[in-house]
Amino acid sequence: MNVPRIVLLAVVLISLVVLCAGNPARNVDGPDGFTRVVYWEKWSGYEAQAAQAVVDAFNESVGAEQKIFVEYVPVANVDVKAQVAIIGGDPPDLVGLWQRNIAGFVAANAIASLEDIDETQSIESLVLNPLLQACKYHDQLFAVPSTPATIALYWNRGLFAEHAAELRDAGLDPTRAPRSLAELKSASQVLSKRGPNGKLQRMGYLPGTAGSFDWYWHTWPIWWGGTWTDASTGRLDVAQEDIIEAHRWVQQYTKEYGYEDVLAFESSLGEFGAPDNPFLAEKLAMVRQGPWMAHLLRRFRPDLDVGVAPFPTRSGEPIGFFEMDVLAIPRGAKNPQAAWTFIRWLYDAAPLTIKEYREMSPWLSDAKFDESEVNHAEGALRLTPIEWLCWLQGKNSPLATLSDAFVATHPNHGITAHEFLLRQAPTATLPLLPNWSELLSEYRATYGQVWISDCDIAATFRACQKEIDSLTAKCIARYHRWGVSYP
């Protein structure tokens, strides 16, 4: 090999090493010397439009003054991709995670404590306390709520009215939603309908396959009045009597309709975000859902007479179960201060009218707005940016003080029920466990087994608990090595 060839080989090698091993610094400056805040968020569709509208409002106001430009990037499976980006050393400056991610990301050292970035007291005082506590891990604030939502019962008032006499015969009041699980079961039996071939054509209520139209399959222990965790250890305990009883109720409920029939019926149900959504298509008279249902109703079935009420519980007393999307700053973010400025602005910027917000995002589809609501909001009623985001997405407000404008103009006419659940009922939410998703997979597999079979519930959940204990023990050993406590 002569010298030029060796030189050429060396050049090729060095170039490859530089290309592969190097981590070229991203251009962190935005247009015209602005600091660019890259904001990854899970939302798509109308939710992404809402976030973009809020980002536009920031870029046109405080962003322009402080030379900060927020770039909104919709990312599917944002938790997984953010984690990979953090590992790769090139994370976004701001990431929209799910509440269930917080503990795992903190334990993995993947998100920064907001208290390390700036003082957080001023924001903490503005956030509703149960939401704030759900964002804290080991008493440190790692995220702030972006869009919280309480889960309620959406019931078809038209069908209830149509079957008023039968409901009365069953001892129920057709003018209101069921309050207890017993009432839910009775109402469902009345409202369910079979076709000439004996197949189910409509069901009053159906606890479905995990992850299908029923996103909250894991919340049965809550409506039963229990919790997921052992009070003394804080660890997941699915072998508790309350959890076993709750699932025995689910199993019995499904059994009364016949397992084969229920599966066939479930096969006939359409997609969630489509006109053949089972609730919109009146195949289900009642569903367990969040406030975003208003968008689907407005778009596909504005004629449907729908009521919103607390989801029934065993005792009949309402429970405010909430979940939320959160904003966090990844470790290694290039511009954490600028990202924090955006978060602060969301919460403490001067409120504007909806008309003023719309002027900053003229591209927002008019279909989203009911003109009477917009006109109503043109007066003295004003929203802060975080309320504007939640308003656009049709969700609850995370603010400790609920503004009149928010409730009065909200696109979901049942928002009062959702806000009641968040602010006046006893609240419940997901446990802050760093290995929650792994444990939830075990729980999900067990739920999949029990809701549609005759299996022994107690034995099945005891077996599940054994797996959960084993996974927890391994997790504790791993965390011990890192010096992180569990949970």
Next chain:
Amino acid sequence: MIWSSPWLIGGFLFVLLPLLATIGLSFCQFNGTRAPVFCGLENWAALFDDSVLGLTLVNTSTFALLSLGLGTIVSLATAVIIHQAKFGATWWRICMLAPTMTPLVAVGIIWRWALNGEYGLVNHFLAWFGIDGPSWLLDANWTLPSMVLISIWGIGQSSLVLLIGLSDVPQTIQEAAQIDGAGAVSQFRLITLPLVTPLILFNLLVEMMYVWQTFAVPYIMLPGGGPGRRCYFFTMYIYDIAFRYQRFGYACALCCVELIVVLIPLFIARMLIRRLPIVPHAL
């Protein structure tokens, strides 16, 4: 050397180095964000105490056996039919290969609709014969057969290889057999099949590697493996362990297991192929 260097460097950087890193990290506790901590054989010992791993191995092995068996029969039958087609052979080949060019995500979505228990095409077709089809994707007893059925979708490549093999079967031998009074079935069993057997084995080897890495379609159609986790396959588990549960060290140990599981039958098949009278050069 100079011209092969990009491939050598690429092979080192993107194949050998990751392989060595995977083996090395399988002895570490590693979550990506914290520095790896050496933990000896902990991850390897954990393999023997992992019931989900056992489940995924059983699921994947069952799926591999069924889909490889059925796939071989269907791909051979397809190749024979197309080989004997009197007209439109090119169009038949295109039809055969078209499904393999469809993106896997699209395949998953299409089949989710086709296998819908109430409105799906498959049950609609079965209803013509008076059969009340099951809830394919909701009934735990039917999810794995559904996946096997879907795997037949991608037999185009295997059929093409067999079609080439069938074209290479000497016409003279078949004519001689005909003169000796051999019927079509005897010709196929005694002449064609033995001559294409090396290619069948070649297909089995290649397909087995694909089948063991089955991920996209079941991941889209049956998140979490579906009812009873019957379709929770090995690669899905590795993905979950690494990216959802952030246990990269253990995921690396699982990757090593996958490598071993794929290599063992590969060596066995290689030995078998070498004993055959006709061995393709590629092997």
